[in-house]
Amino acid sequence: MRVAFPYMGEIRLVxxxxxxxxxADPVVPPPPDRESRTLGVQLAPELxxxxxxxxxxxxxxSLEMGxxxxxxxxxxxxxxxxxxxxxxxEILREMGYRFRLLELRHDNIRGIVQEVVAMSGGRPTRxxxxxxxxxxxxxxxxxxxxxxxxxxxxALPVAAxxxxxxxxxxxxxxxxxxxxxxxxxxRLCRRFEQEFAELPHNxxxxxxxxxxxxxxxxxxxxFVNFDVIRRLGELGVAVEPFLTEHRWLGFHGFRIGAxxxxxxxxxxxxxxxxxxxxxDENSLGHLLIAAERGYDGVVHVxxxxxxxxxxxxxxxxxxxxxxxxxxxxxxxxxHTGTAGLATRLEAFAAMLERRARQVGT
Amino acid sequence: MIxxxxxxxxDGVRFLPDWEAFLAGLGCEIVVSEPTTRQMVxxxxxxxxxxxxxxxxxxxxxxxxxxGRVDRFLLPRIVCRRTKEGPLFxxxxxxxxxxMLRALIPDLPPIVEFLLDEREGDESRAYRxxxxxxxLRKRRAGGWPTEKWPREKRPSGPAAEWSHRQVTEQAGPGLxxxxxxxxxxxxxxxxxxxxxxxxxxxxxxxxxxxxQVARGTPEASGxxxxxxxxxxxxxxxxxxxxxxxxxxxxxxxxxxxxxxSFACGTSAVTYDIIRRAVRRHRPELAVxxxxxxxxxxxxxxxxxxxxxxxxxxxxx
Numbered sequence: 044m045r046v047a048f049p050y051m052g053e054i055r056l057v058x059x060x061x062x063x064x065x066x067a068d069p070v071v072p073p074p075p076d077r078e079s080r081t082l083g084v085q086l087a088p089e090l091x092x093x094x095x096x097x098x099x100x101x102x103x104x105s106l107e108m109g110x111x112x113x114x115x116x117x118x119x120x121x122x123x124x125x126x127x128x129x130x131x132x133e134i135l136r137e138m139g140y141r142f143r144l145l146e147l148r149h150d151n152i153r154g155i156v157q158e159v160v161a162m163s164g165g166r167p168t169r170x171x172x173x174x175x176x177x178x179x180x181x182x183x184x185x186x187x188x189x190x191x192x193x194x195x196x197x198a199l200p201v202a203a204x205x206x207x208x209x210x211x212x213x214x215x216x217x218x219x220x221x222x223x224x225x226x227x228x229x230r231l232c233r234r235f236e237q238e239f240a241e242l243p244h245n246x247x248x249x250x251x252x253x254x255x256x257x258x259x260x261x262x263x264x265x266f267v268n269f270d271v272i273r274r275l276g277e278l279g280v281a282v283e284p285f286l287t288e289h290r291w292l293g294f295h296g297f298r299i300g301a302x303x304x305x306x307x308x309x310x311x312x313x314x315x316x317x318x319x320x321x322x323d324e325n326s327l328g329h330l331l332i333a334a335e336r337g338y339d340g341v342v343h344v345x346x347x348x349x350x351x352x353x354x355x356x357x358x359x360x361x362x363x364x365x366x367x368x369x370x371x372x373x374x375x376x377x378h379t380g381t382a383g384l385a386t387r388l389e390a391f392a393a394m395l396e397r398r399a400r401q402v403g404t
Numbered sequence: 405m406i407x408x409x410x411x412x413x414x415d416g417v418r419f420l421p422d423w424e425a426f427l428a429g430l431g432c433e434i435v436v437s438e439p440t441t442r443q444m445v446x447x448x449x450x451x452x453x454x455x456x457x458x459x460x461x462x463x464x465x466x467x468x469x470x471x472g473r474v475d476r477f478l479l480p481r482i483v484c485r486r487t488k489e490g491p492l493f494x495x496x497x498x499x500x501x502x503x504m505l506r507a508l509i510p511d512l513p514p515i516v517e518f519l520l521d522e523r524e525g526d527e528s529r530a531y532r533x534x535x536x537x538x539x540l541r542k543r544r545a546g547g548w549p550t551e552k553w554p555r556e557k558r559p560s561g562p563a564a565e566w567s568h569r570q571v572t573e574q575a576g577p578g579l580x581x582x583x584x585x586x587x588x589x590x591x592x593x594x595x596x597x598x599x600x601x602x603x604x605x606x607x608x609x610x611x612x613x614x615x616q617v618a619r620g621t622p623e624a625s626g627x628x629x630x631x632x633x634x635x636x637x638x639x640x641x642x643x644x645x646x647x648x649x650x651x652x653x654x655x656x657x658x659x660x661x662x663x664x665s666f667a668c669g670t671s672a673v674t675y676d677i678i679r680r681a682v683r684r685h686r687p688e689l690a691v692x693x694x695x696x697x698x699x700x701x702x703x704x705x706x707x708x709x710x711x712x713x714x715x716x717x718x719x720x
Binding site: 088089090091092119120121122123125126129130133134137314315316317319320321323347348349350351353354355356357358360361362374 | 452453455456460481483490491493494495496497499500501502503504506507508510519633634636637638666667668669670671672673675676677680695
């Protein structure tokens with residue numbers, strides 16, 4: 044079974060080894076780029092959100108690479124995300140591709156278990172052992188990935204040479220991909236901490252801190268958010284995303300971090316009483332948590348035309364006004380020009396810098 | 405006496421008769437905003453986030469127009485209805501509307517919600533909570549609308565199951581009678597198509613161009629029913645899919661007009677499903693999709709409608 048799955052950010056580093064351990068043959072297309080965007084924009088409905096277009100483009104590429112099963116997380120809810128799998132399957136089938144659609148949904152746990160057992164030749168005990176091993180490896184990979192990214196985010200604003208910091212992240216991610224033992228991955232974590240700490244320092248003592256909130260795909264996938272974490276980091280702003288690959292997997296797979304989500308929900312209650320999807324309530328809650336923790340600003344990212352992402356904007360603005368946080372909203376689509384964005388980010392960074400100085404004195 | 409304001413916008417209008425009866429029973433005065441005016445649209449467009457769809461912006465305008473004339477705002481949150489086909493959900497923007505309005509217009513009168521989430525409680529609970537939010541706990545004569553009009557007495561059929569107003573075939577007699585009059589099935593949210601300010605008078609323009617308009621859910625489908633690839637679990641969108649494919653399966657219908665507003669999130673999915681199903685089963689059917697936004701010049705629209713109708717007439 045050659046399995047492909049839509050992914051964001053570096054999540055493939057975790058999911059592909061899990062699938063391999065389970066006995067499947069994962070097909071991983073390259074991270075979203077111009078080609079997948081062009082494909083997706085051509086095939087998808089015009090007013091669909093950008094995560095749909097990019098993942099569709101990537102699915103075409105994985106089918107070209109020989110995938111025969113497409114796995115989607117789906118559900119029925121008012122956000123369009125729940126229908127990605129079925130709509131993309133319609134589009135791809137009309138193009139003449141033949142494949143099997145496997146939907147991971149809450150009401151189909153049984154089917155998923157059967158699928159996993161079938162991958163182990165129909166032997167439940169073997170499947171159980173393999174699943175245990177796969178999850179253990181996946182967990183370690185995910186932790187190593189999170190460590191590398193965390194160290195990178197902390198080191199970048201104070202790095203004397205940002206490009207060497209970037210290169211180190213690239214090397215670290217390759218190391219995560221290449222290491223397949225839990226022990227090796229734990230050693231990698233310790234190495235990352237050390238290596239990033241050893242990078243030459245630019246002498247900056249205080250830097251503005253920003254929380255990145257918004258829709259999950261836009262928060263996690265650097266291709267679509269113009270790598271906003273790196274861009275702001277190079278401008279001397281420390282960015283903390285409210286959601287990372289590790290947290291996304293941990294929460295959606297095992298409800299890890301449910302306490303924090305509850306906290307965010309409670310905090311958001313003043314402004315937002317009903318969650319409609321797209322991490323609206325969660326973003327709002329994290330904006331308020333950021334204010335509590337002394338952050339200087341918040342960047343909100345959402346796909347253009349995202350239903351929850353659009354309606355939550357006035358509430359985010361009101362909340363950031365009430366808390367005195369700097370606020371910037373980025374609406375993302377297939378637009379590729381970076382000049383306008385660079386200007387906005389520079390102005391935002393300068394504004395935060397000034398604000399941080401004022402608060403400091 | 406509490407004056408309760410209701411916006412004549414979005415899918416909430418479907419509940420209007422029930423709300424009026426209910427609130428009158430509780431001794432409230434009901435103020436419904438006037439039909440959409442240009443001024444309402446403009447004030448809504450100024451206030452609301454740019455990326456919202458036109459009907460939601462217009463709804464903001466309705467709220468602004470009512471401001472100062474009412475003590476409370478009544479806004480619906482149609483989150484989920486249990487139907488025979490399983491739980492179906494409302495549009496996210498409409499669900500989030502009360503929260504958005506609160507953040508957008510801070511000095512708005514307090515908003516009371518008609519929160520209908522049938523995963524958690526039925527309609528009578530929604531009414532009870534509404535009465536409590538208004539500070540009126542006492543049950544008045546007349547009872548809850550749901551008791552007055554129980555489910556089993558309502559008109560049946562997939563559309564009527566979730567909407568109070570039965571949307572039925574509105575094509576009129578002699579659909580295929582006049583040989584030279586093309587029949588155009590118009591599909592789209594009622595709050596857009598029936599609002600001549602938002603849709604720039606789409607229906608009168610179609611009539612003026614010489615088309616006969618078919619609307620609503622057809623009572624019977626054609627010889628071979630057209631099935632969609634899949635149906636998303638959106639309450640009102642399922643209705644649109646049934647309407648569109650129902651009309652598309654009837655041979656006397658010459659053209660299908662899909663109307664939507666720019667940045668309408670649900671129609672991006674729904675109309676794609678409709679177009680694919682039509683292409684598979686009745687490829688010769690002409691389909692026109694019109695996207696409305698706050699642009700006000702009707703000339704382009706008239707040209708497109710006229711050429712569409714003319715094309716259908718030539719084919720006939």
